[in-house]
Amino acid sequence: MSAVAMLAVVSGCGLLGGSEDKPSNEAAAPGKVEKSKIKLGLLPILDVASVHVAIKKGYFKEEGLEVEPVTITGGAAAIPGLISGDLDITFGNWVSFYAAEAKGTASKVDGLKLINDGYQAKPEMFLIVTKPDSAVKTPKDLAGKTIAINTFKNIAELTAKATLQANDVDPKSVTFKEFPFPEMEAAVKNGTVxxxxxxxxxxxxxQRSIGAVTVLDAASGPTDGIPVAGYGTTGKFAKENPNTVAAFQRAMAKGQRDAADRPTVEPLLVEYAKVDKETASLVHFGEFPTSLDATRLQRVATLMRTYGLLDKDFDVKPMLVTGSGS
Known part of the structure; x- marks a missing residue:
């Protein structure tokens, strides 16, 4: 999973605004897919609702694709699967994709390519929470404390550090500990974190089961409207399967559009995220962008540089692959 920039920006624009940059790589025009069945890495979270919408409504099938969902714990953890070929495409947060590309992690497979935007932050969807009887009541109380995140050096860590600093808490005073999202509730309840x-x-x-209370909204202030995550593959896969990538993009454009409709998404959350109907009816939605915007996504890389998650400036444009429907 999206200071973080000490930069005031409007949703849909990056840094201080500006027109959309055109990514350098173009996916192929519509044609017969090279690979009809693809393995897609996904987390059991709201952010990927568009995939499940596209599956349910037959958008992938219309494009000649069959999607096999593969559960992952986070974007960083999924990247080795892309490199090995165990995954064809994966959902992941922008921080993990950029960090891996900057390090040359996927250089043997022609690097990492980003093919679809996925999720953008809105209030109440990125929260640092604790149990109701905790001594932690305010952001300043988090100094010296332990916070669970799903994977290190990802969008959660980045936005947590930015909003902690914005609330006069030294991010270095906080200890982050890895837990899969489904295990965090128990870790908070029993005091492990x-x-x-x-x-x-x-x-x-x-909130419903243990009365969890919000300490800090990590999608506020310097991180308001921050791009969160999307879908990536390897340069090798994109080059060898351009029509497959383009077909995936067209199906996802429809899924992203429809994912903004609560009545469409809520029953799917019950299925793939394993929550009850009432919980599904109460979740806070982020935004599901329908295009890859280099200017908007560059904002994340700039914030990573600010908070030490990148050693030098990083241009995201060479990673982007756009095509019909993306």
């Missing part, structure tokens, strides 16, 4: 960085539907589930 002092707080947890949760996303939907786990926020609403924890």
């Amino acid at each position: 002092d707080a947890a960085f949760m996303v939907e539907p786990f926020i609403t589930k924890a």
Whole structure:
């Protein structure tokens, strides 16, 4: 999973605004897909609702694709699967994709390519929460405490650090500990961690089951409207399967569009995220962008540089692959 920039920006624009940059790589025009069955890495979270919408409504099938969902714990953890070929495409947060590309992690497979935007932050969907009887009541109380995140050096860590600093808390004073999202509620309840960085539907589930209370909204202030995550593959896969990538993009454009409709998404959350109907009806939605915007996504890389998650400036444009429907 999206200071973080000490930069005031409007949604849909990056840094201080400006027109959309055109990515350098173009996916192929419509044609017969090279690979009809693809393995897609996904988390059981609201952010990937568009995939399940596209499956349910037959958008992938219309494009000649069959999608096999593969559960992952986070974007960083999925990247080795892309490199090995165990995954064809994966959902992941922008921080993990950029960090891996900057390090040359996927150089043997022609690097990493980003093919679809996925999710953008809105209030109440990126929360650091704790149990109701915790001594942690305010952001300043998090100093010296332990916070659960799903994977290190990802969008959760980045936005947590930015909003902690914005609330006069030294990010270095906080200890982050890895927990899969489904295990965070128990970790907070039994005191294994002092707080947890949760996303939907786990926020609403924890609020209803243990009375979890919000300490800090990590999608506020310097991180308001921050791009969160999307879908990536390897340069090798994109080059060898351009029509497959383009077909995936067209199906996802429809899924992203429809994912903004709560009545469409809520029953799917019950199925793939394993939450009850009432919880699904209460979750807070982020935004599901329908295009890859280099200017908007560059904002994340700039914030990573600010908070030490990148050693030098990083241009995201060479990673982007656009095509019909993306």
